[in-house]
Amino acid sequence: MEHTRAHLNKILPAVGDSFVTNRRNPILTIAQDTTPGNHDTLMAACDSHRYVKQFHIAEYHENCTDSLKNALGELGEQGREFSPAPFNIFMYIPVRDGLGLS
Ligand SMILES: [Zn+2]
16 A cells, blocks of 8 residues: 555545556556545554454454455465555545644
8 A cells, every 4th residue: 555655646546546566566446436435545454453452352353464364374375474554445534634543
């Protein structure tokens, strides 16, 4: 996502915008969007630590980081401890200029 934000020079992609790889090759273009169009590019993928420390949920909670790791493991890729920044479709995170998340 950091490469796409730099490529677009904005944090909220819109119709016609293309996402790019770390080598700036286009991999996805938004052709149509029938939603209000607020799709987050800033929030990290959730993980077990977030549920414990931020949401105070003591028992294990399913999360995106483990889901990706498990899915890749089923495909034969093991040992992945890094989860790339996600494109959070339909996730509205209001941002104010220079003031962080509101
Ligand atoms: Zn998640």
